[in-house]
Amino acid sequence: MSEGHRIIGRNLRKIDAIDKVTGRTRYADDVVLPRMLYCKLLRSPVAHANIKRIDLSGALAQEGVVAAISGETMPTAYGILPVSEDEHALCIDKVRFIGDPVAAVAAETEHAAELALDAIELELEPLETIGSVEKAINTPEPRIHPGNRRGNIHKLVSLEFGDIEQAFAEADHVEEGLFHYGGNTHLAMEQHAAVADWSPDGRLTLWSSTQTPHYVHRVLAKVLDLPAAQVRVIATPNGGGFGGKTDPFNHELAVCKLAMLTGRPVKICLTREEVFYCHRGRHATLIQARTAVKRDGTITGMHFRTLLDGGAYGSYGVASTFYTGALQTVTYEVPHYRFDGGRLFTNKPPCGPKRGHGTPQPRFALEIQLDRIAAALRIDPADLRLQQIQPANSLTSNYLRIGSIGLAKCIKTVVEASGWRERYGKLERGRGLGLACSSYLSGAGLPIYWNEMPHSAATVKLDRGGGVTVFCGSTDVGQGSDSVLAFVVAEELGIDPYQIRVVTADTDLTPVDLGSYSSRVTVMTGHATRQAAAAARERVRSGVAEKLAVSGEQITFADGKVRVAEKGIELAFAEAVAIAEARHGTIVTSGSYKPPETAGKFKGAGVGPSPAYSYSAGIVEVEVDEQTGFVTPIKVWMAHDIGQAINRSAVIGQVEGSVYMGLGEALMEEMVYREKRNLVHKIPSMLEYKSLTSLEMCEVETFLIEDPDPNGPYGAKEVGQGPLLPMPPAIANAVYDAVGVRVDMVPVTPSRVMAALDAAARGKAPRHGPERMPQVSWPEPTRVTPPWAGGDGHAQRPGSGKQAS
């Protein structure tokens, strides 16, 4: 338990835990309304085609079918980012991947709806499919999005901080390499589900398993052409999200439209196969990385190029692209830095944000590259990192403002716990240790749509019976955000957290929180809730002070009591509230939070800033079977700089869950499409899309490093995403320590390990990974003078710097 806090920092049961262990939690598919219809979507069986004709009459003639719709009923385009509103609720002119929805049916039973899909006549005119980033670059036509400016190139960005050529010229050693990070998906246990209810007075209500009810609210109003005030979105507790439920989805719009047309509630629950088509997961990314160092290992510059396979729609992709270049600078000092990133449209399910959003891919390359540099310069990989950690309270060369940084302590802790000094490089062949570090945002500094309003807000209501309710738009996706609200309010009011009622994620009842993404909730709702609760406490304090004729400072709040120690007075919390209510009227207070202004002023500076950055260092021990290429994780030591834990057991659960998901990405999880068979998804099932079971998961020893951040509530920072990032490079580095070969690809599959071992045996470079980077005409970079060189955060005027190489 942390100094001076009663609740913050303890191990506490989550406030919704009893509901979860008794089956009482009501997820979206558990919502049942009278007269409810069931919806099914007809999805494209072809990866890229023009729609020639859709005839719904066969479906409408089926028994039990009440309504059927196609794309023209919802012609308004939408998308999560205002810069890429390229989706329609149901496809209108063309289909862009296998699984793209073209029609929706509502029927009396799910079975009847399913049967009706077979009776829809869909005539498609197939187009050439684009299945890879290379093909997308080299095949400008046919365009997947006819309105796109540059053929099938969705986005190209280029940024340069300092003088990258000079940095490489001054270096004693340069590491250059190509890496590929496979695409993978969230695989939340809960399939997406939604229920819409339309009332003839013009009110629409949607219950949905979404991480972002506020953004869904905006899109429903826009596409359905309803006043936002007439639309209510309730995010049900998510059965896992990991970023997979942060876009507004076709099925959400379809059930709303069908409810409006039929006047009856309409439900949909996607099949697992459909969840694979919704995707929005990790972008498969090709990375070209160059790192320049001095003889002692000091980094002088870095140049990263990334090519992201975006799939068929924009989604969060522009942000994802920037994120593949944003956070390379926040762990170690990088004085000169250049980043070029490109996202391509392909005829695959759209990619988007998954745990770590765009940052695990470059982190994989960076941490392997540091391992190679350490080997080349004969420096211990831990020391190489420790000697150049970004200072606390500093600005990085790309204008990210670092507050607290517990990375050095994280590294030292796992080095000590794992016996690194005695064992690294010294284990028997086939056993290895690998180290990697990372950092992640505690919430994005800017909202998804430009506005100056708070990112998070909360209200607290005190009842004269002593009841306390906190209202907040945040969405519990399993990470425990509802509990964070209760613990913060309990801390501020000195009451039992289990007496607090939490009302969340309901656009009619709760003030806006932007959503459960970018690890923003603890920091942002934490601040807003703390402010609201403190205001409520002060209201009680002044009421009691006046009534008892004491000074406010003499009053303390703890253990469900309000005390004036000097006078020996002790009131139950409820009594104190009643006194204050008599004085002030009913007590309802609010708080809101907006992140600090970003330091970067150049175009592209919006992605990367955060109120605070978490840090992680992980070491994994593996066993590598040289006969099969099988990599078995034996144990993980993970230290995470959380700033200040709000609830220790929940934080440890997030660390362990991140390690688990990182191991899955490192070893087996991958979205695979049949390139020669029309880009059909090879494995859209939980059986064949491999993830770690209870048998493959290894023991994890977690260490929480608490270096409070000035921008965090009580000093707290994020934990939900950061600890995933070290795992893929740590595994690859451990494989190298075990058998001396590099696998520069994720997942590190047995066949890839064997390929690297074979290469080594044949006297070739002991490595397996991508061999070439497609040619791209990168734009002239936006050049920014780094802060250490006197920059003010603005881009240099074009032509004032050097010419592009």
Added chain:
Amino acid sequence: MLVDKITVNLKINGLATELRVPPQKTLLEALREEAGLTGTKHGCELGECGACTVLINGSPQLSCLVLAAACDGAEVLTIEGLANGPELHPLQSAFAELGAAQCGYCTPGVLLAAAALLVRNPSPTRDEIRQALSGNLCRCTGYLQIWNAVERAAEQLRTR
């Protein structure tokens, strides 16, 4: 084609229950849609994830792979019947206290698989726990807090 419903008699959580279900309905669907017991979850409906695990005559089964009609006369235990009235099963308390339920969606299935394990083996080793739960996917916890909770519950059951 829509077909007539049939009658299935089950003992669900100790209560004799007569359900009218379409013959193609699985036990999972019958429990959730006909009996109103939505505590049993589904993640795939193909027998891949374990979320729908219930106990049929004491044995953990995937309710998405069993037709309701095939269960006529069986005793079925779902998450709603795991607690003894208002008193939580030690597994439920341990899961709640130790953070073994994050999003909670796999939790009912995991709890029932674990409950069956502790009946047949009151002192399971860590590896036996991992083996018994290997058919239940969890995407949140990394399984560690689940293993810890099963160990704690086993200890509590033994010392009762």
